[in-house]
Amino acid sequence: MDDLSSKNYISWPILTLMAFVTVIGFDDIMYNFQNQGMTVITSWVLMLFLYVIPYSLIVGQLGGIFNKEGGGLSSWIRGTNGEFLGYFTAWTYWAASVPYVVDSANSVVVGFGWAFTGSNKFQDTMSNAEFTFWTFLIFIVFIFIQRHLKNSMELLSTIGGGMMFIMTILFVVLAFFGLAKNGGHMATQPMTWKTIIPKFDLKYWSTVGMLIYAVNGCELIAPYVTKMKQPKRDFPKAMIALSIMTAFLTIFGSFALGIYFNAYHLPNDLKMNGSYYAFQALGQQLGVGKLFMYIYAWTSVLYMCALLAVLLDAMTRMLISDTGDKFMPKFLRKTNSDGLPINGYILTSSLSAFIMLLGVFLPEMNDVFNWLLNLNGIISPGVTCWIFYAFMRVRKNSAKYPSEYVYIKNDKLAYIVGFLLLAVTAIATILGITPQDVKQFSHTWWYELIINIVAIVVLIGLGAILPSIRRREEKYGIAFNKGQWIAILGIVIVSIIFNLWLGGTHLALRGLYIAIESIIALIVITMIGHKNPNI
Template sequence: MEHMEYIEPQKKHYMAWPVIALIDFVTIISFENIFYPFQNQGLSVVISWIFLFFSYVLPYALISAQMSLTFDNQAGGLASWVRRSSNDTLGYWTSWMYWVQSVPYIVDVSNSVIVSFSWMILGNNSLDKRMSTFWFGILTFIIILVFILLENLLKNSLEVLSLIGGGAMFIMSFLFVLLAGYAVMHGHHIATQPFNWSAFKPSFSLNYFSTTGLLIFAISGAELAAPYVSEMKNPKRDFPKSMWLLALMTGFLTIFGTLALAMFFNAHHIPHDFKMNGPYYAFQLLGESLGMGKVLMYIFAVVQAVFMMAQLAVLLDASSRVFAGDVADKFMPKWLTKKNKNGRPIHSYTITAGLSLFLLLLTGTLPNINTIYNWLLNVNGIISPYKTCWVFFAFVAMRMHQEKYHSSYVFIKNKTGALTMGFWCLIFTFICATLGFIPQNIAFGTKGFNHQLIMNIITVLVLFGLGFVMPWLRKREKIRENN
């Protein structure tokens, strides 16, 4: 008898819970996410962040933990949560809104890629003076098309890119907070004066509430970790830990990052192009105060470019998968779900490119690059929170009939308490998204204000309205098939 060698079965590679928290963190928040809330609300945004951390960020992360562990064998993520806790039609709407809210963000991220290269090449903020809005739009569109093509040529390199870019961005953000503290302890003058309690007091104006949607946009996305549940050795014990760590890292960066900004920028007189160029100003000022010149700014520009390109790749990849999702047949026309030889739904890229072009044509009516940058951000502050509403809707729907579902982790055991928290998050998110329609950084009632208000309404109507067209096209298609 031949001697048979015993081959050990291959061990499954599990992901550690801190790794999952980090992957989710880098897709949710980046260094620049603390700049626009600071411009909109000044130092009082620190109070907003602290309030949101306890009343929103923590519940959001732990609600996502329970939902992920309740529907742990679902590939569709958030759309599956909604479909399983309510019905197919709402599941379709969730996946449509999830996809369509990524389009303004894809354009926004492409803009950021151009800005980061302009700082690398020019070393200053003169892009707005050197480039017309027309060429800015054309370049943005070229970047989106290049990434769509790359997406179909390269495999797995995107994951590597996002881990390198995300990890580097994470380090740069924490480095900024620590070095800002170091600079102040070694004699750096605090730019925000007076730096006292009254500087932190929120003024509950219309502007304050209309800009809170951007805070939600900056911190939403905890549900993106759902697919990783199956990659963990002991998800029941470890997945909630990932969500706790995610919430704590988000809280640290938003609260302490904002305080660090107040060291270098006067919260009462913030530069008008702060949303676009603020992160570069910040590293330039930090480098100068530490006697390093522009070195930190150039390092940040490179990290930002890699990070933004990684985000663009991940966004395009994730958004195309929605069309291949399990809600497709009844609601999506066949031609939309058609795949190429790499298994990618090729026409979803066509629609992404088309809608990006539509947004860029709209931005062409704005006076300069800085206004374009700010407007696109504001659109994200409307559309993204509307999508986030579905997370809380699914949680409320599931907890109303909790006896039907089994979860190894339960956020708030008491049913009434859980529903109260779910409804609070849902209503708060919806109100902030709706208030986001009010244009920001522009005087009420002026020509520019009315122009941006109309643009906001048109954008939301077109992006969400297309969701009604798809099932109608599918219905027509079925009639043709049967004849």
């Protein structure tokens, strides 16, 4: 019997690979290279030892404790802090995925541009409105095809993810081969020890959130900890191996980027087009032209398309199913004959459209891409705070939460480690709200600061409002009557028209108007919500 059951065990090398796919990718290296240049090499070393390893081991213990509930983040908070905070964690986890989904759709548009034209001309000739239109069109297309191609897209996601991993390793290896072939000449000059030493100022600390965004996601493999034969021994092995692989990719990958890009003078559009520039430069150095760039472009399109389809389905289903009927309104949990949460898709699309609308007024398409990416670097680390908070609660009363695998046997020391990680993550989240990639205190800087705050308040605040809507359903049978729905929709439409009417208003003032609109709209909708829908 034991021999049969042992076939279902997951070995530590397999768990390492599963975790690696969720943690790091080529774009993560590129984004942080843009933020910090070659100094990011030191940042990666510090992150690996002071953050990635303890973070991964903490996830392992939490996954082992709450294995009967699937080991998900919301179940960890629910098990330590009760139902409502468990629901709110699920909501914030889902809300953090909205900018990520929009960012994925943006990447699909950019990827198609490079795949078809072999250059960035497609993006250069596109206005912000057109970029937003194509991004939203991709949303609609994937929602419609989701029910027909779901299984195919999951397969393509696996294939695309594997290809992306291979392309990343290939780039690092061939870059060093090209460096040797070229006599050791690098684009980054001078290249000394001082080149990789960060200046720990406010600008540096405001980019730490993007580093955390790059390496988080390990909690997705938590449910598999209990499927290991000897988790107490094998799980640490898997996490150490993960750290070694991540170290190789981030440190040598960042150094490889310094071979082709001058870290002292980086292109402004590196976050959006840097990956394509890198593979294009690699191909030219090795005498194969744009071959690697085209392979990477289609790999990126394949991966991002599949990822987008799976995210739209998986994240919506997770929210609707994980929050139950106590806090989530009934109309959002409504499914069609195929079990698809239609209204949940509408909510996802609506919030995604809202995020895109905030960015459409930025000066250039590159600004839209960078702002959205940096928004991920704020919200995603903020959600990671829940992990360390749950760990602190567990270690405060460890006898109540037994686990076969325990990270740090001393409860007090473990609690302090959890608190320090929570503090660092929270500070990085707050500092990340300050805009990146734009001139400090310019009109664009102030606009991005305001819409960062507005996006966070709306995404997180809506989760606080939904339980009260659910209580209205329980009390009156319906949340809103037809007239109230029309009034709410009218507020949204008037707000959009007003923003378009603002025209050439300075960005800073436009951002202030949007913030005021959001407050007024929230107050008016709240007033509507106090009225009995049956009257």
